[in-house]
Amino acid sequence: MIRCIAVYPADRPSSKARQWEQYIKQAKANGFQEVFSTIHLPEFTLEKQIDSLLVLSELVHRYKMDLCVDIGGSYIAEILKNKELLQTIRKCRIDTVRLDYGYHHDQIALLYKKLKLKGFVLNASIYSAEEAEQEIQFLQSISSDLSIKGCHNFYPMPETGLDAEFAKEQDKVFKRYNLPVFYCIPSMTNPRAPMLAGLPTIEKHRYAGIESIMLDLIHSYDCDAIMLADEFCDESELIKINRILEKKPIPIHVLFYKVSSEEKEIVLKSHVFRYDSNSSILRSQTSREMACFAKQIIPCSCTKRHARDIVILNRNAKRYSGEMQVAECELPRSTMMNVIGKIDPQSMELLSYYRFGYTYEFLEKA
Numbered sequence: 001m002i003r004c005i006a007v008y009p010a011d012r013p014s015s016k017a018r019q020w021e022q023y024i025k026q027a028k029a030n031g032f033q034e035v036f037s038t039i040h041l042p043e044f045t046l047e048k049q050i051d052s053l054l055v056l057s058e059l060v061h062r063y064k065m066d067l068c069v070d071i072g073g074s075y076i077a078e079i080l081k082n083k084e085l086l087q088t089i090r091k092c093r094i095d096t097v098r099l100d101y102g103y104h105h106d107q108i109a110l111l112y113k114k115l116k117l118k119g120f121v122l123n124a125s126i127y128s129a130e131e132a133e134q135e136i137q138f139l140q141s142i143s144s145d146l147s148i149k150g151c152h153n154f155y156p157m158p159e160t161g162l163d164a165e166f167a168k169e170q171d172k173v174f175k176r177y178n179l180p181v182f183y184c185i186p187s188m189t190n191p192r193a194p195m196l197a198g199l200p201t202i203e204k205h206r207y208a209g210i211e212s213i214m215l216d217l218i219h220s221y222d223c224d225a226i227m228l229a230d231e232f233c234d235e236s237e238l239i240k241i242n243r244i245l246e247k248k249p250i251p252i253h254v255l256f257y258k259v260s261s262e263e264k265e266i267v268l269k270s271h272v273f274r275y276d277s278n279s280s281i282l283r284s285q286t287s288r289e290m291a292c293f294a295k296q297i298i299p300c301s302c303t304k305r306h307a308r309d310i311v312i313l314n315r316n317a318k319r320y321s322g323e324m325q326v327a328e329c330e331l332p333r334s335t336m337m338n339v340i341g342k343i344d345p346q347s348m349e350l351l352s353y354y355r356f357g358y359t360y361e362f363l364e365k366a
Helices: 013-029 046-062 073-081 083-091 105-115 129-142 164-176 210-220 235-245 261-267 285-291 315-320 345-351
Strands: 002-006 034-038 066-070 096-098 119-123 147-151 181-185 225-228 250-256 281-283 309-313 324-327 337-343 360-364
Touching: 002 013, 013 046, 013 235, 034 046, 046 066, 046 083, 073 083, 073 105, 083 105, 096 147, 105 129, 119 129, 129 147, 129 164, 147 225, 164 181, 181 210, 210 235, 210 345, 225 235, 250 261, 250 345, 261 309, 261 337, 337 345
Parallel strands: 002 034, 002 225, 034 066, 066 096, 096 119, 119 147, 147 181, 181 225, 250 360
Antiparallel strands: 250 337, 281 324, 309 324, 309 337
């Protein structure tokens, strides 16, 4: 999967250089390959934004990452008619340009040649299927070596993000041409001003956990490219994204009730859940393998089971003593089952992807 972070122009770029470098270095260490920026912000002059881009470009290429820049149509015209400005832009060593409203085809062909670009990124959110196909075919006509990608908008204003079905429908033309499409992911550790509400593509992702967002994009959208659109996301978020993509164990946080040391030992490890689990209970395959060694769990707290409860089968369950289960709905009490803890709601959502072969690392919640 293509991974990209966003870094935006600053009023005094030299004062931001150290922070930018640290962020780029962390992203690179966690498998990110691209940095997105812009010279299309209304709050800064074009010249000031280019000053930022010059500083940023040196850092991006120092860490052997690609630089993608959003350039508005009016700015493209200004760059192409101003030789001095064009020469400065060349020094930024832009790899790809993200196109939005207001550009003309003849300008794009010239920009590709003048800046020696690798390619372009099309806005995946705004075109009809017919328009998207026309734009893709036009870009392909410029050069057979030109890289083409799509990128959905991000939506700073709450309640304005895309619906899932609309986004999937927009992707179809790009998929037909085997082109990747970026989805923007919000960060709640450092949401971008002025709205401070994250920068998601999909509205339902706005306040979701980053692991949940990643799993949803991978398995519900067939997503092949992501952008962390908020700037300076916490390193923990970069790590979580990398862990999901590398299929490392997903942390699941547990709050224990009354529990024995033996029961806690069963729970606090990595678990794989049985593929044939139903919609009432998730059965830990890992604990079943352990239970083959005849763990004798004493009956205790055999209460009614609620959704998200963790259950350990006791010795009344005979050969199944020691099996761990997670209740997905309300279930009656059983003398064979000890209710020993509860999974937090966000972690429970992550468990819904167990059939895709994920391992889950159960951790005690502080």
